[in-house]
Amino acid sequence: MLSTPKPLLYQEIADRLAALIRQGTYPPGARVPSVRQTSEHQDVSISTVLQAYSLLESRGLIEARPQSGYYVRRQLVERLREPEMSAAGRDPSLVSVHELTMMLLDDAVNPKLVQLGAALPNPQLLPVKKLNRIMANQMRQHAAEAHQYLFPPGLESLRTQIAQRAALSGCSLPPDGIVITSGGVEAIDIALHAVCRPGDIVATESPMYFGTLQALEVQGLRALEIPTHPRDGMSIEALAFALEHNAIRAVLVISNFNNPLGSMIPDDKKRELVGLLNRYDVPLIENDVSGEIYFGDKRPQTCKAFDTRGSVMLCSSFSKDISAGIRIGWIAAGRKHAEAAWLKQTLSACSPSLPQMVVAEFLEGGGYDQHLRRIRREYARNVELLSDAVLRYFPSDVRLTRPSGGFVLWVGLPEKVDSLELYKMAHAGGITIAPGYVFSPTQQFPNFIRLNAAEFSYATERAMERLGGMIGELAAAQP
Amino acid sequence: MLSTPKPLLYQEIADRLAALIRQGTYPPGARVPSVRQTSEHQDVSISTVLQAYSLLESRGLIEARPQSGYYVRRQLVERLREPEMSAAGRDPSLVSVHELTMMLLDDAVNPKLVQLGAALPNPQLLPVKKLNRIMANQMRQHAAEAHQYLFPPGLESLRTQIAQRAALSGCSLPPDGIVITSGGVEAIDIALHAVCRPGDIVATESPMYFGTLQALEVQGLRALEIPTHPRDGMSIEALAFALEHNAIRAVLVISNFNNPLGSMIPDDKKRELVGLLNRYDVPLIENDVSGEIYFGDKRPQTCKAFDTRGSVMLCSSFSKDISAGIRIGWIAAGRKHAEAAWLKQTLSACSPSLPQMVVAEFLEGGGYDQHLRRIRREYARNVELLSDAVLRYFPSDVRLTRPSGGFVLWVGLPEKVDSLELYKMAHAGGITIAPGYVFSPTQQFPNFIRLNAAEFSYATERAMERLGGMIGELAAAQP
Numbered sequence: 022m023l024s025t026p027k028p029l030l031y032q033e034i035a036d037r038l039a040a041l042i043r044q045g046t047y048p049p050g051a052r053v054p055s056v057r058q059t060s061e062h063q064d065v066s067i068s069t070v071l072q073a074y075s076l077l078e079s080r081g082l083i084e085a086r087p088q089s090g091y092y093v094r095r096q097l098v099e100r101l102r103e104p105e106m107s108a109a110g111r112d113p114s115l116v117s118v119h120e121l122t123m124m125l126l127d128d129a130v131n132p133k134l135v136q137l138g139a140a141l142p143n144p145q146l147l148p149v150k151k152l153n154r155i156m157a158n159q160m161r162q163h164a165a166e167a168h169q170y171l172f173p174p175g176l177e178s179l180r181t182q183i184a185q186r187a188a189l190s191g192c193s194l195p196p197d198g199i200v201i202t203s204g205g206v207e208a209i210d211i212a213l214h215a216v217c218r219p220g221d222i223v224a225t226e227s228p229m230y231f232g233t234l235q236a237l238e239v240q241g242l243r244a245l246e247i248p249t250h251p252r253d254g255m256s257i258e259a260l261a262f263a264l265e266h267n268a269i270r271a272v273l274v275i276s277n278f279n280n281p282l283g284s285m286i287p288d289d290k291k292r293e294l295v296g297l298l299n300r301y302d303v304p305l306i307e308n309d310v311s312g313e314i315y316f317g318d319k320r321p322q323t324c325k326a327f328d329t330r331g332s333v334m335l336c337s338s339f340s341k342d343i344s345a346g347i348r349i350g351w352i353a354a355g356r357k358h359a360e361a362a363w364l365k366q367t368l369s370a371c372s373p374s375l376p377q378m379v380v381a382e383f384l385e386g387g388g389y390d391q392h393l394r395r396i397r398r399e400y401a402r403n404v405e406l407l408s409d410a411v412l413r414y415f416p417s418d419v420r421l422t423r424p425s426g427g428f429v430l431w432v433g434l435p436e437k438v439d440s441l442e443l444y445k446m447a448h449a450g451g452i453t454i455a456p457g458y459v460f461s462p463t464q465q466f467p468n469f470i471r472l473n474a475a476e477f478s479y480a481t482e483r484a485m486e487r488l489g490g491m492i493g494e495l496a497a498a499q500p
Numbered sequence: 501m502l503s504t505p506k507p508l509l510y511q512e513i514a515d516r517l518a519a520l521i522r523q524g525t526y527p528p529g530a531r532v533p534s535v536r537q538t539s540e541h542q543d544v545s546i547s548t549v550l551q552a553y554s555l556l557e558s559r560g561l562i563e564a565r566p567q568s569g570y571y572v573r574r575q576l577v578e579r580l581r582e583p584e585m586s587a588a589g590r591d592p593s594l595v596s597v598h599e600l601t602m603m604l605l606d607d608a609v610n611p612k613l614v615q616l617g618a619a620l621p622n623p624q625l626l627p628v629k630k631l632n633r634i635m636a637n638q639m640r641q642h643a644a645e646a647h648q649y650l651f652p653p654g655l656e657s658l659r660t661q662i663a664q665r666a667a668l669s670g671c672s673l674p675p676d677g678i679v680i681t682s683g684g685v686e687a688i689d690i691a692l693h694a695v696c697r698p699g700d701i702v703a704t705e706s707p708m709y710f711g712t713l714q715a716l717e718v719q720g721l722r723a724l725e726i727p728t729h730p731r732d733g734m735s736i737e738a739l740a741f742a743l744e745h746n747a748i749r750a751v752l753v754i755s756n757f758n759n760p761l762g763s764m765i766p767d768d769k770k771r772e773l774v775g776l777l778n779r780y781d782v783p784l785i786e787n788d789v790s791g792e793i794y795f796g797d798k799r800p801q802t803c804k805a806f807d808t809r810g811s812v813m814l815c816s817s818f819s820k821d822i823s824a825g826i827r828i829g830w831i832a833a834g835r836k837h838a839e840a841a842w843l844k845q846t847l848s849a850c851s852p853s854l855p856q857m858v859v860a861e862f863l864e865g866g867g868y869d870q871h872l873r874r875i876r877r878e879y880a881r882n883v884e885l886l887s888d889a890v891l892r893y894f895p896s897d898v899r900l901t902r903p904s905g906g907f908v909l910w911v912g913l914p915e916k917v918d919s920l921e922l923y924k925m926a927h928a929g930g931i932t933i934a935p936g937y938v939f940s941p942t943q944q945f946p947n948f949i950r951l952n953a954a955e956f957s958y959a960t961e962r963a964m965e966r967l968g969g970m971i972g973e974l975a976a977a978q979p
Contacts, residue, residue: 119842126651126845147647153639156854160632168626168823172605203682203848210847214718219698235846239693344647346853363598366605367714368689369682373852374825375635 031072034063036479038073039082042093043402053083053091080482081413101412101421104251104282104433107227108465119238121441121459122231128453135484136473138453140280140429142341143403143475146396151387152344152379159378167375173365174358175201175351175372179381183351186384187335190312192326194335194353200361201351201372205310205338208352210236211364212306212334213271215357217242221270223306224263226255228431228460228469230280233273233308237462244462245269251422251431254279254286257293264301271304277312277321281431281460281471283404283424285315288322295327302332304357309337310350313393315426316401331355339380341427342396343389347376400428400475407474410482414489416496428475434468435496443470446491452484510551511958513542517552518561521572522881532562532570559961560892580891580900583730583761583912586706587944598717600920600938601710607932614963615952617932619759619908621820622882622954625875630866631823631858638857646854652844653837654680654830654851658860662830665863666814669791671805673814673832679840680830680851684789684817687831689715690843691785691813692750694836696721700749702785703742705734707910707939707948709759712752712787716941723941724748730901730910733758733765736772743780750783756791756800760910760939760950762883762903764794767801774806781811783836788816789829792872794905795880810834818859820906821875822868826855879907879954886953889961893968895975907954913947914975922949925970931963 038053047053054062059070074091077083083091129139160167174180180196187194202208209232217223219241225233227246237244245267248259255274263269274294276286286294298305307324315321325335334357338350349372354361365371383389407430411421420433434440440456447454455473457466517532526532533541538549553570556562562570608618639646653659659675666673681687688711696702698720704712706725716723724746727738734753742748753773755765765773777784786803794800804814813836817829828851833840844850862868883903890900890911899912913919919935926933934952936945 123838123842123845129649130651141649144644144648147644149644149647152647153643156639157636160635164632165623165626165628166825168628168631168825169623170608170620170819170824172609203851206849207847219720232846232849235842239843239846241698340649340849345649346645346647348848348850348852359602363602363714364718366602367711367718368686369827369848370685370711370819371827372682373827373855376852376854 030065031069031076032479034059034065034070034073035076038077039080039406042082043406047093049093051093052089053093055090079413081409101417101419103422104420104431104469106251106256107246107249119235121456122235125453125455125459128448131453134448134451134453135480136453136476137481137484137488138455138473140471140473141475142345142428143399146399146475147344148383148387148392152347152383155382155387156375156379159375159382163375163378167378169374170371171374171377172371173200173362176374176377176381178385179349179377180351182381182384187353190320190322190326192323192335194325198355198358199351199353200358200365201349201377202338202365203369203372204340204348204350205308205336206232206236206350207365207368208336208338208350209233209273209306209308210240210368211352211361212336212354213237213240213242214364215334215354215360216271216304222267224260224267224269224272226274226279226282228281228457228466230275230308231459234459234462246461246463246465249279249282250284251282252284252425253290254282254284255294257290257297260294261297264297264303269301269303271306272298273306273308274324275308275311276324277309278314278424278427280311280427281429281455283422283427283429283431285321285425286324291322291324292327295324295333299330299332305333307333307335309335311341311427312337313342314397314400314428316397316404317425321426325353328355334361342393343380343383347380348372349376349380403477404428404430404474406477407472407481407485410485414486415492416489419492428473430472430474432470432472434470434492436468437498438468438492438495440466440468440470442495443491446495447488450487450491452488454488509544510548510555513538513544513549513552514555515958517556518559518885521561522884526572528572530572531568532572534569558892560888580896580898582901583899583910583948585730585735586725586728598714600935601714604932604934604938607927610932613927613930613932614959615932615955616960616963616967617934617952619950619952620954621824621907622878625878625954626823627862627866627871631826631862634861634866635854635858638854638861642854642857646857648853649850650853650856651850652679652841655853655856655860657864658828658856659830661860661863666832669799669801669805671802671814673804677834677837678830678832679837679844680828680856681817681844682848682851683819683827683829684787684815685711685715685829686844686847687815687817687829688712688752688785688787689719689847690831690840691815691833691836692716692719692721693843694813694833694839695750695783701746703739703746703748703751705753705758705761707760707936707945709754709787710938713938713941725940725942725944728758728761729763730761731763731904732769733761733763734773736769736776739773740776743776743782748780748782750785751777752785752787753803754787754790755803756788757793757903757906759790759906760908760934762901762906762908762910764800764904765803770801770803771806774803774812778809778811784812786812786814788814790820790906791816792821793876793879793907795876795883796904800905804832807834813840821872822859822862826859827851828855828859882956883907883909883953885956886951886960886964889964893965894971895968898971907952909951909953911949911951913949913971915947916977917947917971917974919945919947919949921974922970925974926967929966929970931967933967
């Protein structure tokens with residue numbers, strides 16, 4: 022069992038200042054309040070402030086300049102190298118990673134563990150109160166309808182709202198071309214069913230979210246891993262080569278903020294990707310579940326926005342930004358819309374009625390945009406905090422991604438470090454992480470781990486420190 | 501558009517008396533109140549009562565005995581023959597019935613149609629108020645948890661409640677052997693995935709619920725139709741023969757109240773079935789979604805109750821008795837439990853959280869038993885009313901099932917009548933029915949229809965009358 026003692030006074034002061042630094046009150050290079058100022062304003066002793074500042078120094082957040090004071094350090098994370106472009110998977114592979122993924126989900130509901138494993142959204146960043154207020158209202162207004170079937174394609178007002186939001190990012194979806202699903206996972210299942218038969222080859226990014234690999238496994242499909250850049254996503258060049266030499270039935274990408282890379286296919290490359298696939302008449306399955314959680318200035322486009330033939334199947338959900346427990350996702354399957362509606366009916370009849378009403382209402386008048394602005398800011402900050410912790414506590418030769426959205430980090434550990442060993446060691450120490458094995462059917466990433474950066478707390482900081490120690494230990498161990 | 505005018509006074513009086521007859525206040529053979537008594541007690545004219553009694557006579561519910569009064573007629577429905585045992589399907593067949601089933605579901609949400617098609621529960625027989633009260637409470641108590649993932653196997657308190665109910669009917673299920681699913685449909689999908697690979701043969705009852713046939717289709721499985729008795733379900737003898745001569749990978753039955761037959765495999769035959777399958781080491785997938793809606797004295801057992809090896813996968817849901825829109829089902833997969841949990845995770849990550857809490861709470865303290873007693877009575881009555889309407893309005897050579905539970909009827913029409921023709925004709929006339937084609941991959945039932953008996957109203961009565969006319973017309977048409 023993990024113990025998370027109450028932080029001491031100097032730790033609290035350090036954390037408070039760290040937060041101000043993260044949110045830009047004190048940007049890189051700025052001078053932070055002097056020891057004396059802090060002592061006076063916060064009514065603590067000089068020696069406590071010195072302790073706090075020393076902690077921040079050791080965390081690499083500030084630096085002392087002689088005769089001048091303390092300053093925020095610049096661009097810390099760029100000192101770490103990014104991972105390289107991933108290698109091509111060898112042969113198309115039947116996928117099997119299930120024992121490990123079941124362990125990860127067991128961990129995810131274990132309150133004794135510091136949660137750096139499963140990519141759960143931060144519970145504090147879900148609009149719980151608003152959703153529950155809407156739910157109470159909808160229940161009153163639609164008492165009986167809430168308990169009747171809402172057959173595919175699902176609630177019309179919800180599909181209309183989804184189409185309207187898609188339009189904002191330049192993507193034209195008719196409400197009648199959307200099918201409501203049980204989360205993004207079912208949407209991907211439906212897309213695969215719609216275009217693949219058992220034994221078919223599906224080209225994917227590498228690394229790739231394990232849920233997707235499992236969807237391939239269940240349907241008896243083979244994954245062909247395409248080299249993937251840690252910032253720009255799937256290599257279009259490598260994919261072009263693969264299309265020429267393999268009977269690829271479909272391509273599956275998380276175009277905006279691949280899980281675990283946080284990569285984003287640049288919008289012009291998206292257009293190129295769609296064009297390439299059109300030449301080979303291969304459908305694209307696009308997973309956009311994190312698309313709204315971008316850290317840049319504007320919503321990146323989806324590949325679907327460049328789809329002129331109805332051959333891109335756009336899949337998404339509200340699990341990351343509105344509610345994980347409400348289980349509402351959707352698919353805009355283009356030419357395969359009728360097939361998708363039939364598949365939804367066949368796989369789970371329909372999605373629950375009340376949750377559809379609640380999400381529709383939230384999208385229509387619940388302040389979704391304001392909510393999104395807030396969580397984008399918070400997730401960007403937490404990703405930065407966790408990145409800094411990697412820099413501080415992990416060996417200096419680790420590699421670290423620089424996500425442009427979402428809330429996960431992908432860390433390349435020294436080659437000697439086996440991520441499954443580390444997983445076990447961490448688990449015994451009250452921490453859960455996601456070992457690299459689950460992100461590739463050909464186990465290309467034995468020394469990588471994915472970290473969930475959705476929350477950053479004092480417990481996270483301490484967990485990262487201990488994790489760093491374990492990594493050092495494993496790296497130093499005699500073979 | 502169908503017009504459903506307000507019933508006239510004499511019709512109301514007739515309906516009221518008919519209801520009393522159905523619920524046994526006036527059992528077959530009993531004398532009903534005299535014309536004069538009714539006139540006095542209900543404060544209507546003698547001539548209105550005479551009109552009402554004449555209507556009941558024409559409906560075949562009562563008969564006048566000279567000098568004595570009016571009496572409830574006996575055993576009306578038994579004048580119609582039951583369907584025969586179904587024939588064996590020829591070769592194991594790849595299934596495809598989708599256009600038709602999509603039409604049926606479109607019809608199901610079309611308020612202009614009299615709903616005799618899709619097997620929807622009667623909205624008036626769902627405990628809507630109670631569920632919504634519980635939902636409001638749960639939302640207050642678990643405001644945040646409602647929006648977090650509840651990973652497979654799902655909410656523990658719900659699994660415990662399900663296990664406790666199963667125990668009442670003699671079936672021992674550990675809560676840890678149950679996985680919560682998105683309705684019964686997903687439970688069946690999971691069971692099939694757990695034991696079959698594409699191309700495998702699954703033996704099923706015939707006729708069989710089209711949703712099951714579609715689940716086979718999606719997974720590339722072949723259905724082998726086993727002769728099925730309209731009251732006793734799948735023929736064990738025929739199945740034994742089939743097991744000897746075919747590489748059957750799994751057997752799938754709706755043991756209690758097959759849809760569309762309403763048949764029930766007698767409990768001793770269930771034991772025999774499980775024993776037979778054990779000898780061939782073939783798993784049984786048992787769909788028990790209507791098991792609680794029995795018309796007899798006690799809950800029939802499930803095959804699972806006789807399972808000593810963990811080879812029966814029991815699938816059920818609360819869609820028929822508690823809420824269709826809440827989408828909560830479950831599977832007790834025996835030896836395949838771990839596989840089932842993994843499959844649930846892979847197919848839709850998890851089921852929505854709040855609905856799981858609500859069903860758990862309703863089962864624990866919501867008066868489930870009392871509710872079930874009520875709906876059993878109502879469905880039994882509505883099935884009887886619809887059966888009587890078949891007797892009154894359909895040609896006398898139709899065949900009709902005598903369901904022992906559930907709320908559907910299966911009607912064999914004269915051979916000349918094509919059920920798809922009738923479907924189209926009925927649809928044009930504002931009525932939807934389920935044509936026999938969707939219940940067999942080898943289209944064994946072209947002249948059968950399934951009728952949903954969940955509701956019986958004045959509009960139903962009139963629709964049955966018109967349907968009878970159409971059947972007569974099609975039967976009389978020159979070829």
